[in-house]
Amino acid sequence: MRLGILTSGGDCAGLNAVIRAVTLRAVHGYGFEVYGLHEATHGLLQRPVAATLLSPDSVKGILHQGGTILRTTNRGNPFAYPGPDGSTRDRSQEIVEGYRELGLDALIGVGGDGSLAILRRLARQGGWNLVGIPKTIDNDLGHTEQSVGFSSAVTVATEALDRLHVTAASHNRVMVLEVMGRDAGHIALTAGIAGGADVILIPEIQHAMDKVCAKIEERRRSGRNFSLVVVAESVRSDGVTRTYTDAHGQSRYGGIGQAIAQEIAGCTGAETRVTVLGHVQRGGSPVPLDRVIASAFGVAAVDLVAQKRFDRVVGWRARQVIDVPLDEACAAFKAVDPGDPLVRTARGLGIAFGD
């Protein structure tokens, strides 16, 4: 059996732990050959296919390393592949043939919702045997309680709040921390509780600025002359999200932290400062929970391949690895439920959502 593995979409901490676990389980457990495909599906476009034979030796020492030794991309959708002149064309058939060219019997794809949906489409087109592993700092895949990378991102955001806390208190400032999460507020909510935020703004709970400012004033009246505000990147202000267009013409979230800070300064007179955490949340060493989940997912995904149970994605529920059909995983976007126990916890602590 020749097994391929690729990492696709935005990177996160824990991808190397997945690659290591897949390799160890495949080689030691089943005697499979494992090929690591370079840069998501881009490796399958090249001839010869760009891939490296992985072995227990070659994955030594990568468990704790951030990033992905296979590299990745969140650009270059095979069905609308961008050309140098800005036009797009369908290159899916070349990628599908790359799988055959390398003689793969199965592929493990590590990705978020977008990548898994693309891989599923390619698998259908090419008759690939595919198993998925969920990774995304956004934690927005509905079939799993945790995706690889989420806990590490939350840890970075929490550490940032710990640091902001002392400088906010020293200067009597309102510190606004803008965190990632794309269309979901999981990072903001979880780190906000863990880091002792006073206000958490997430896209799932509509805020009003007068309520945000009232919370800051209330703290002042009680003698606490500083506040910590966590804002998820896709929060709306005046009904619109803050985005910018990057050099490749792609729209990206960014700027809501600054907008919220200005409004707070305007209505409270407080001195405000903004920190945009950005890709710091994706890099660095994975925290232990991400290493454990990544390892459990890697082992379970290879076991699914060995059992010839394809077209499935592993997930994490109640401290166990489960698996569900790819279709189900791709269809289930998970936003923060306003009735979520963590939202109740935050409210119980007196954290304001501005609603």
Ligand code: F6P
């Ligand atoms: O999906 C992961 C994520 O980090 C989001 O939280 C963020 O909006 C986006 O990717 C950033 O993408 P890029 O790496 O292309 O800037």
